[in-house]
Amino acid sequence: MTRKKIRLPAPDIRLVFMLLVSLLPLRTAAGNLNTFRLSEFHTGDAIMRLAGESAGETLTIPLSPLVEVTSATLRLKLTSSIALQKRRSILSVRLNNATIAQIAFDPEKPDLSADIKLPVSLWRSQYNALTFAVSHHAEICQASQSPDLWSEINLYDSMLTLDTKVKIGQLNLQKLSAFFHPGIGSQQQVKVFTFTQDKAPGLIRTHVLPAIAQALALRREYRSLTFDYQALPEPALPAGNSGTPEQNAAYLHSSWYTGKKQSDELHILTGTRETLAPYLPDTVTRDIKGPFLRIQKTPPVLKGKDILIAPQYRLIVSGLTAAEVLKAATTLNSYHLRCLERTG
Numbered sequence: 001m002t003r004k005k006i007r008l009p010a011p012d013i014r015l016v017f018m019l020l021v022s023l024l025p026l027r028t029a030a031g032n033l034n035t036f037r038l039s040e041f042h043t044g045d046a047i048m049r050l051a052g053e054s055a056g057e058t059l060t061i062p063l064s065p066l067v068e069v070t071s072a073t074l075r076l077k078l079t080s081s082i083a084l085q086k087r088r089s090i091l092s093v094r095l096n097n098a099t100i101a102q103i104a105f106d107p108e109k110p111d112l113s114a115d116i117k118l119p120v121s122l123w124r125s126q127y128n129a130l131t132f133a134v135s136h137h138a139e140i141c142q143a144s145q146s147p148d149l150w151s152e153i154n155l156y157d158s159m160l161t162l163d164t165k166v167k168i169g170q171l172n173l174q175k176l177s178a179f180f181h182p183g184i185g186s187q188q189q190v191k192v193f194t195f196t197q198d199k200a201p202g203l204i205r206t207h208v209l210p211a212i213a214q215a216l217a218l219r220r221e222y223r224s225l226t227f228d229y230q231a232l233p234e235p236a237l238p239a240g241n242s243g244t245p246e247q248n249a250a251y252l253h254s255s256w257y258t259g260k261k262q263s264d265e266l267h268i269l270t271g272t273r274e275t276l277a278p279y280l281p282d283t284v285t286r287d288i289k290g291p292f293l294r295i296q297k298t299p300p301v302l303k304g305k306d307i308l309i310a311p312q313y314r315l316i317v318s319g320l321t322a323a324e325v326l327k328a329a330t331t332l333n334s335y336h337l338r339c340l341e342r343t344g
Contacts, residue, residue, distance in 0.1 A: 062183030200322030
């Protein structure tokens, strides 16, 4: 297996660079425990100041459609005015309009921390609203916009911790935007594989790969997405020629090029039908009659109870000719397909 860096024509370099720029990348990993600063979900200052007799502000927490929240906790760092009336001045925390906590301000303890458990049943696929609403009261009668009526949330020091698990469900092309959703639990990197024996490597590298990169980066809404491209040589069978034809075919049809490790991430396999035919089941190869796109889960390769090659999710971008492969790649970026993904 060889790994190559692609030198794209100047226009494509600028395009891919713009697509990979991210101002606020989310540090996520599907199926893991992850902690985020609340400032990552806020475009303004790291200090959220809530002033007046009543005030509120909402953060949007994006969540990949492919993940389910199994636990969630919120640690808040707060500062409040010492002029606030104890017990009557309250911060309410809401998740998707449901109040999950009420925190009373204490003028004798203006700096405080609060740990809140967020019910997993309240989390929604794709986008969630985390709202902070305050009710400020002073000991003496004051105007509703008095400068003494304020509290602050330090968003940089306040942390959201989520534990998620992946649930793919029915596998189809409409899941593509879910894999590369801008929310928590989606992919931040993608591996793209071609074969060195492809008869049109130039077109694949200079046009197909940038088209795929553009399509996936747009689904990430310009958040960071790293591309790892590898050109694969013809594989050597692990048992040489001693395996049965069925065993050899099972190996070639697997994701042998990704290794043994289990992963819920999607990778890309692209090339003409002639090039990919040895590495695809006949049922898939027969369907390649023109520009072709399909997401599939490759079968594992087992030796007794040992997993030699783990199952993987892959997107096949193919066609009868290199021009059809390019048409399939550009179709990934079509408005119609992305609309289908959003409604699927």
